[in-house]
Amino acid sequence: MFYLKKNKKRMLALCLSAALSVGSLTVYAATEQWNDASLTPAFTTKTAVSEHTDWADWKANWDKIKTNYEQVALIPGSDFSKLNFGWYSKEKANEAVVRIGDNKKMKKAKAFKGKCTEGTVINGVQYYSNKVTADGFExxxxxxxxxxxxxxWQQAHEYKTGDPHNFSFMYVxxxxxxxSKGQVPNESAVEQSEDVAARNDAYNWNKTxxxxxxxxxxINFLVSPGDQINEPAGNNAEKHLLQEYEYSGYLSATAFRNLPQAVAIGNHDCLTTSYQNHFNVPNPFTAETNSTVAGHGYYYTYGSALFIxxxxxNYNAADHKALVEKAVKENPNAKWRIVVMHQDIYGSGLDHSDSDGIILRNQLTPIFDANDIDVVLQGHDHTYARxxxxxxxxxxxxxxxEYxxxxxxxDHKVLDNxxxxxSAFKEYYTSQNRCYTIADMKQGTLVNPEGVFYMTSNSATGSKFYNLIEQQQDYVAARSQTWRPTYSVINITDDKFTINTYDAQTGTPIDEAYSIIKR
Structure with missing residues (x-):
């Protein structure tokens, strides 16, 4: 079960912040709403600890979980027939190795070899990044x-492939x-440290x-538009340790032993190499001229869909143009073209949808149009909008x-300030981002529509929520803030795209389905 708690102290702080705001822009922060695991101590869920882990069990084992840095991440390969693997190791090997078989005893398993390279230093200990691509999947x-x-050799785990002509993925x-750092849990009178917050949020991640x-x-795989973790860390070794605790909590989810994940780089992920050391992404766009420390954009296909x-x-739109054009040129027959990115250039959250979130809007919009992008999946604003x-x-x-x-x-302080x-600049900035036309306002099922469909996902863990912006933008067809973890399921066939979004606890839809048919 998921229970959300309001923090009265946080609400007071927000009110004071609003009162002290300068001009027309308030500096916003996470709301008093969050998902407090301690409110349901008897609830159990499957975790790395046990099949039925309650809150006390999870807390008792957290120190082991957060320091297990050597967990495997499965990532979609460059096409349906491939699967990528990434993991840390304490020891340097001549080559990274994965075995694939058709039986759990791994008889007659085939070995696939990759690279083991110097990776992240954690608490003074050198870890190595292992990356392998396996192929031949049917x-x-x-x-x-x-x-x-x-x-x-570690324990063998099962991996089931789906149907490339009719598949589904989880979008979080x-x-x-x-x-949830700084929030006060029901079981304590003290604000959570970042370590304690990671413990709470990782447990709720398992629940979702x-x-x-x-x-x-x-569901065949997972797509995340970024911010897997909270601590940006940068060059601070102590904070980098916290970041790796968070990655351990994130990757500890038992679902990931069998479920591939295709994750974008969020702003909280972008300042260290940990992202690229954990995740072996397919077709990394190394030609990116302004890449962040975390790595690059990438692309892959799954059935008739191209994911970019x-x-x-990276605020250099020319890099993104080059990536999109390269991916499209190499996959000209892809029926569906889907972009995944962190910042929501068309969202409706109070914190970002009229400021840093749209800094690339008037450049990316025509790029997506010119390359016949169908759908853009976004995050960043911790609210729901389509x-x-x-x-x-x-x-x-x-x-x-210049900004x-x-x-x-x-780090977008120049624009923020x-x-x-x-206020005159704020009005000008807004005017320069009215760069779109609403091509079709139909709802439900659309047949061969013009234009691009944009989605912004709410928090999948409830670690942090934002308010909706006061005035709903004219491009928004539907939006909500339920203050509860949600997720979407997207189904794609050779001629239909359908998205449904659900409350993570009840499985109840929070919005109507939206479908695009191509004929």
């Missing part, structure tokens, strides 16, 4: 895989393990994934280049 087949960790928003997979066993994952913390079908209006706009120099997704201090 539709609707059960396989088993084993990784070699520190010279020893900002798990952000550790983001387990509930979703029980309610929708047809943009690192929108748009009408949108197109570029074809006009030229200010790209605000991007030396800035990125986790200007918006905060200059």
């Amino acid at each position: 539709p609707n087949t059960t396989y088993y895989y084993q990784v070699k960790l520190n010279g020893k 928003g900002d798990p952000q393990i550790g983001a 994934l387990n509930s979703a997979l029980a309610q929708h066993p047809e 994952v943009i690192n929108a913390n 748009t009408y079908q949108l197109t570029s209006d074809g006009k030229q706009y200010d790209d605000f280049a 991007k120099v030396g800035q990125h997704g986790q 200007k918006l905060k201090s200059d």
Whole structure:
């Protein structure tokens, strides 16, 4: 079960912040609403601890979980027939190795070899990053895989492939393990440290994934638009240790032993190499000129769909244009073209949808149009919103280049300060982002519509929620803030795209289905 708690002290702080705001822009923060695991101590869920882990068990084992840095992440390969693996190890090996078999005893298993390279230093200890790609996977087949960790073969785990002509994936928003830092749990009178917050959020992450997979066993893989963790860390070794605690909590979810995940770089992920050391992404766009420390955008296909994952913390739109064009050129027959990115250039949250979140809007909108993108999946604003079908209006706009120099997704103070201090600039900035046309306002099922459909996902863990912006934007078809963890299930066939979004506890839809048919 999921229970949310209001923090009265946090509400007072928000009220004072609002009262002290300068000009037309308030500096917003997480609301008093969050998902407090201590409110349901008797609830049990499957975790790395046991099949039925309650809150006390999880807390008792947290120190082991958070320091288990050597967990495996499965990632979709460059196409349906491939699967990527990434994991840390304490020992340096000549090569990273994974075995794939058709039986749990791994008889006649085939070995696939990759690279083991110097990775992250955690608490003074050098860890190594292992990356392998396995291929030859067939539709609707059960396989088993084993990784070699520190010279020893680990437990074999099951991996089932789906149908590339009719598949489903789970789309989640900002798990952000550790983001409930500063909240006061029901079981304590003290604000949570980031470590304690990670413990809370990682337990709730297990709840969401387990509930979703029980309610929708047809899910084949997971897509996250970023912010897997909360601590940006940067060059601070102590904070980097906290960040790795959060990655351990995130990756500890038992669902990930069998479920591939395709994750974008969020602003909280972008300042260290940990993201690229944990996740072995397919087709990384290394030609990116302004990449962040975390790595690059990438792309892959799954059946008739092309997925292009943009690192929108990089404010150089030319890099994203080059990535999209490269992915489209290499996959000209893809029926569906889907972009995944962290910043919501068309969202409806109070914190970002009229400020840093839209800094790339008037540049990316025409790029997506020119390359016939169908859908853009976004995060960042910790609220739910979906748009009408949108197109570029074809006009030229200010790209605000001077506010991007030396800035990125986790540091946009130059823009923030200007918006905060200059109301005339705020109005101009808003006017320069009215760069779209609403091409189709139909709801339900659309046939061969013009334009691009944009989605913004709410928090999948409840670690942090934001308010909706006061005035709903004209491009928004539906939006909500339920203050509860949610997730979406997207089904794709060769001629239909359908998205449904659900409450993570009850499985109840929070919005009507939206479908696009191509004929």
